[in-house]
Amino acid sequence: MSRIAARFEELRRxxxxxxxxxxxxxxxxxxxxxxxxxxxxxxxxxxxELGVPFSDPMADGPVIQRSGERALKHGVGLxxxxxxxxxxxxxxxxxxxxxxxxxxxxxxxxxxxxxRTAKAAGIDGVIVVDYPPEECxxxxxxxxxxxxxxxxxxxxxSTDKRIHDVARCGSGYLYYVSLRGVTGAAHLDLSDxxxxxxxxxxxxxxxxxxGFGIRDAESARRVAETADAVVIGSRIIQEIEAGAADQxxxxxxxxxxxxxxxxxxxxxx
Amino acid sequence: MRMYxxxxxxxxxxxxxxxxxxxxxxxxxxxxxxxxxxxxxxPHFEAEFRYELKHYVGRPSPIYHARRLxxxxxxxxxxxKREDLNHTGAHKINNTIGQALLARRMQKPRxxxxxxxxxxxVATATVxxxxxxxxxxxxxxxxxxxxxxxxxxxxxxGASVVPVESGSxxxxxxxxxxxxxxxxxxxxxxxxxxxxxxxxxxxMMVRDFQSVIGEECLAQMQxxxxxxxxxxxxxxxxxxxxxxxxxxxxxTTTRLIGVEAAGEGLETGRHAASLxxxxxxxxxxxxxxxxxxxxxxxxxxxxxxxxxxxxxxGPEHAWLKDSGRAEYVAVTDEDALRAFHDLCRxxxxxPALESAHALAQAMKMAPGMPKDAILLVNLSGRGDxxxxxxxxxxxxxx
Numbered sequence: 197m198s199r200i201a202a203r204f205e206e207l208r209r210x211x212x213x214x215x216x217x218x219x220x221x222x223x224x225x226x227x228x229x230x231x232x233x234x235x236x237x238x239x240x241x242x243x244x245e246l247g248v249p250f251s252d253p254m255a256d257g258p259v260i261q262r263s264g265e266r267a268l269k270h271g272v273g274l275x276x277x278x279x280x281x282x283x284x285x286x287x288x289x290x291x292x293x294x295x296x297x298x299x300x301x302x303x304x305x306x307x308x309x310x311x312r313t314a315k316a317a318g319i320d321g322v323i324v325v326d327y328p329p330e331e332c333x334x335x336x337x338x339x340x341x342x343x344x345x346x347x348x349x350x351x352x353x354s355t356d357k358r359i360h361d362v363a364r365c366g367s368g369y370l371y372y373v374s375l376r377g378v379t380g381a382a383h384l385d386l387s388d389x390x391x392x393x394x395x396x397x398x399x400x401x402x403x404x405x406x407g408f409g410i411r412d413a414e415s416a417r418r419v420a421e422t423a424d425a426v427v428i429g430s431r432i433i434q435e436i437e438a439g440a441a442d443q444x445x446x447x448x449x450x451x452x453x454x455x456x457x458x459x460x461x462x463x464x465x
Numbered sequence: 466m467r468m469y470x471x472x473x474x475x476x477x478x479x480x481x482x483x484x485x486x487x488x489x490x491x492x493x494x495x496x497x498x499x500x501x502x503x504x505x506x507x508p509h510f511e512a513e514f515r516y517e518l519k520h521y522v523g524r525p526s527p528i529y530h531a532r533r534l535x536x537x538x539x540x541x542x543x544x545x546k547r548e549d550l551n552h553t554g555a556h557k558i559n560n561t562i563g564q565a566l567l568a569r570r571m572q573k574p575r576x577x578x579x580x581x582x583x584x585x586x587v588a589t590a591t592v593x594x595x596x597x598x599x600x601x602x603x604x605x606x607x608x609x610x611x612x613x614x615x616x617x618x619x620x621x622x623g624a625s626v627v628p629v630e631s632g633s634x635x636x637x638x639x640x641x642x643x644x645x646x647x648x649x650x651x652x653x654x655x656x657x658x659x660x661x662x663x664x665x666x667x668x669m670m671v672r673d674f675q676s677v678i679g680e681e682c683l684a685q686m687q688x689x690x691x692x693x694x695x696x697x698x699x700x701x702x703x704x705x706x707x708x709x710x711x712x713x714x715x716x717t718t719t720r721l722i723g724v725e726a727a728g729e730g731l732e733t734g735r736h737a738a739s740l741x742x743x744x745x746x747x748x749x750x751x752x753x754x755x756x757x758x759x760x761x762x763x764x765x766x767x768x769x770x771x772x773x774x775x776x777x778x779g780p781e782h783a784w785l786k787d788s789g790r791a792e793y794v795a796v797t798d799e800d801a802l803r804a805f806h807d808l809c810r811x812x813x814x815x816p817a818l819e820s821a822h823a824l825a826q827a828m829k830m831a832p833g834m835p836k837d838a839i840l841l842v843n844l845s846g847r848g849d850x851x852x853x854x855x856x857x858x859x860x861x862x863x
Contacts, residue, residue, distance in 0.1 A: 252638075255487035255645075258631070261632075273760030301762070326486055328487075328491060
């Protein structure tokens with residue numbers, strides 16, 4: 197069983213909801229990423245999504261764009277990100293790490309080389325934002341051969357056919373993008389989430405994560421009423437950039453704590 | 466030759482093209498693909514497009530035999546397709562009319578566009594005014610500074626111009642920002658992409674709308690000289706004027722030559738020649754040749770002509786390069802400038818710096834060819850917008 201499947205199985209038994217924070221590798225400085233990953237786990241993260249900086253992050257809003265730009269200033273590339281995960285793995289062999297990024301850095305490294313190195317570094321899943329299922333059948337199959345889960349996005353505009361297609365080729369979990377727009381946009385539509393998740397659940401046995409637009413304990417709790425996992429990205433990045441870099445770790449921990457508590461208070465039995 | 470029927474239904478030209486977008490955009494593209502397929506089958510849509518090209522744009526644009534320039538070169542005869550005589554002064558309007566008509570058909574009251582030098586922005590603002598649509602143009606903040614006059618032109622035409630502060634603050638970032646706007650506002654917004662790049666169906670759709678250029682060339686060359694040219698020559702940034710000219714010629718034996726911007730020289734790294742010096746990757750929704758570093762980050766480009774300053778290229782050009790049907794070369798800033806001045810002095814035509822790249826290539830080839838050979842250059846735009854750039858190069862300040 198993959199680390200992601202094992203983690204969701206554990207959560208299911210404990211009747212807990214997964215908290216999945218997102219950070220961009222190398223932001224605000226490459227030396228902070230590994231300590232930050234550890235801090236996220238200490239603050240209650242069940243899985244971590246780690247962003248790979250890209251020069252042209254088409255699907256991201258201003259907050260995550262800025263974090264990518266800060267990382268790129270230090271020249272952080274995909275190979276560096278994989279090394280950071282390898283370092284994190286030395287002290288943590290159970291928390292799943294999911295890489296999130298765009299296709300071009302992966303293709304520039306070469307997909308086989310990427311998957312091999314990613315597996316060795318301890319990567320468990322990969323979300324390639326601009327690889328819809330139709331364009332990456334080969335990549336997804338190769339990822340699975342390397343025991344790396346290809347994780348796909350679904351949107352409010354996804355048709356039933358797409359939900360089925362995505363459910364069929366994805367593994368690990370499905371990621372429902374809860375709004376029309378880019379990351380960090382303000383308008384999370386909770387009634388849409390409540391209406392869509394059962395539809396997606398009917399098409400898949402995979403756990404369902406919801407992200408984009410979740411900003412605090414209350415919105416996380418509401419989303420978790422229907423979803424298995426809550427993904428938080430832009431708000432964490434805002435904590436990182438809110439003050440001195442060396443205090444970023446403690447700010448992020450302080451931000452996540454009430455969210456973890458709210459999720460546990462509402463759902464643990 | 467095998468019948469050419471690309472792209473396939475998912476927009477692939479061999480390994481290039483496709484739909485490499487986030488899930489949030491898939492639905493918008495599905496909707497666009499269906500609407501465009503329906504429009505193409507509708508004779509009323511075609512008739513209105515043709516009517517607008519004739520009465521609003523002023524088509525057909527003439528082909529002109531540049532006799533004095535040909536004499537100077539002392540070889541092949543250079544002919545020029547005068548896209549610079551179109552309304553708004555470039556080929557861009559052919560495509561913006563097509564897409565605006567489609568937007569109206571899809572009942573989208575708002576159009577958005579990305580622009581680099583501002584020519585596509587102006588062409589979009591123009592048709593938005595013509596059809597009574599709200600118009601927002603995204604433009605890198607660096608470009609906003611460099612192209613003050615075009616920014617003002619767009620505003621005169623009623624468009625809002627949004628400076629983009631992310632990334633390298635140029636065309637590619639404007640495209641990213643326009644995509645973000647589209648994802649967010651897709652219900653009432655149509656995104657008018659200016660070149661043969663982006664996710665399917667854009668490369669095909671823009672090619673189709675621009676194909677009027679090549680169709681006219683086929684008829685006009687037959688009429689003027691009783692035969693087709695030995696070679697077509699067009700500049701390639703994203704590649705819309707070249708694709709529009711080449712496409713109807715794919716079935717012929719005429720050589721097709723695309724000219725990229727070699728900037729300060731390919732060896733300096735300061736250029737915008739994705740096909741000549743890049744390698745395949747994924748950007749802006751399609752797989753194509755890209756200028757990128759070892760980490761797969763898209764690199765900044767350089768060209769004296771802002772319209773060629775793009776790190777990617779249309780996927781159909783990538784395919785035509787690999788298949789060998791078209792050839793791609795690069796011309797430096799310096800050679801383009803020389804051709805610019807030659808055309809001014811010899812023919813009384815001030816070309817856009819983009820088009821001057823194609824002209825420079827023709828002037829390189831002509832001397833080695835017989836006097837009855839014919840080179841047809843696409844003069845994709847006029848040079849008024851480049852006065853500042855050219856004057857500055859000559860040490861003149863207005």
